[in-house]
Amino acid sequence: MAPTTVGAANERGVVERTIVLVCTLYCLLLIALPSTYGTSVAWLVALVGALRGGVWQGFYERYRVALWVMFGLVLVNALAARFPAKVAPGAGELIRSVSFMLPAMYVMQHCSRHAVVLVLKALVGLIVAACVAIYAFYAGSADVMSAIYEWSLVHIGNVHNLVNVAAMALLALVVLAAFEPNRWQRAVLFILLGFMLWFLVVLESEGTFLALLITACAWGCVRFTGGFRMLSGLGVVVGVLAYASLMVWLGAGGTASGESPGSFEIRAMINARLLELVAEQPWFGYGINSFKYVAEAAVDGVMYIHPHQIYLEALFSFGVVGCIALAAMFWGVFRLSSRQLILTEPLPLLGFLAAVYMAGKGLSDMKLMSVQPLGIFMLGAGLIALPVSCRRSCEK
Structure with a gap:
């Protein structure tokens, strides 16, 4: 096989792996949102990519x-x-x-840790930026929580969807901070983590904090x-x-x-x-x-x-x-x-x-x-x- 053909095939493989990785992490972090936000499309693209990659072989066994x-x-x-x-x-x-x-x-078999961390940082950064924008827009309201609740009802179904997306981003920030070798980047991750905790406090979801407490204890186990x-x-x-x-x-x-x-x-x-x-x-x-x-x-x-x-x-x-x-x-x-x-x-x-x-x-x-x-x-x-x-x- 000619070198150019091998290089093109490898490049296509990298692109395909990246697409599956992005779609899989998109679903993991944003599955709480309605399908109009593209989670169903992301699932289908990721599934097709995984099937093309041969992951189905041995799955039934x-x-x-x-x-x-x-x-x-x-x-x-x-x-x-x-x-x-x-x-x-x-x-x-x-x-x-x-x-x-x-x-x-498929992601665990074919995607490197470096690629996973980069994509995860990008997606979490977008989620945090969206939460910052939502909070900043309604920060001057007489009742910030109620204002965000009303926004959630109109745009993403209900506030529980927003809460779960924020919680997923918070967990992702914890993981990124735990594995981040650079102390300055780790400091930035902890700052973002602190904001997401505050955002969840503003939303006053007691069930979410109970779930996070159970999650922390389960990690300890x-x-x-x-x-x-x-x-x-x-x-x-x-x-x-x-x-x-x-x-x-x-x-x-x-x-x-x-x-x-x-x-x-x-x-x-x-x-x-x-x-x-x-x-x-x-x-x-x-x-x-x-x-x-x-x-x-x-x-x-x-x-x-x-x-x-x-x-x-x-x-x-x-x-x-x-x-x-x-x-x-x-x-x-x-x-x-x-x-x-x-x-x-x-x-x-x-x-x-x-x-x-x-x-x-x-x-x-x-x-x-x-x-x-x-x-x-x-x-x-x-x-x-x-x-x-x-x-x-x-x-x-």
Whole structure:
């Protein structure tokens, strides 16, 4: 082959790898935004690039248990659902989310750390600049938080989407600062990190700070051993139990009489109603995406789109048997995770932190059968998975 032909092929390969990397990280950081912001296009481009790169080879062999459990779960759920036709969109979101693993694995196999850090810095810089612009524009308002809430409602669906994008950028800044060798650049990253923390404080999302606390403790479980690991694990348990206790207390009437219920009180009432319905139909649930169509799920005559709690939503949708199958599917997806990768590489660390954050945020928000939590879970699983070559060498 002529040298010019080899050079052109290598150049095309670099361009293709860069495109897949940019699209994958774009989805990881901005998946909370509506599809009109290009996340669906970025997913499709990344998926096509990953398939062209041959990542699909061996994917079925590694994850066949999880895939078969997933298809079986969807089939049984459709047969047992109160509204079988509503299962299809949720099943589509689940399958689409699993496909995110392919671009994540491609990036880990074909993209250098240098390229990853450069692209991550560029995307995070754009997100921080956008947050600075939003805050600066409304800083003179009488109520900054309300003004930003109204802007979010008009432009990106709701403020929770903005909160999750800001949290993802914050986690990315933590990772970049941890791996940055230049002290001046690290100082700049810490300054940006401080602003993003302040921005989240302005937005007053208590559930986000709980999720970030759980994420920090989960990282401690991976990073340390012995007593520090036990303390970190205790932090995760305390965070989860604290929120569950708050919901139980509010559900039992722990609010001032005569006051209109706030967001947490409404969530507590939804949780209590969900548990009542699960007790009536415990084994196979009511079906994926059925919550807003089940009349008995209404709270004070109001039908909510989703329960704002992904774990109770799973129990409501799949039942006890289905939740066991769902847990088995996630075990099949995450069983190849590498602690060494999380501790030594920036992108696996970010994937781990993002997945744990979404799991923590699911306590107080999120819709389970949506690409926002599920896509992040699968991206995280793909990024922290032990590479095929390493696994084969370990088996030998």
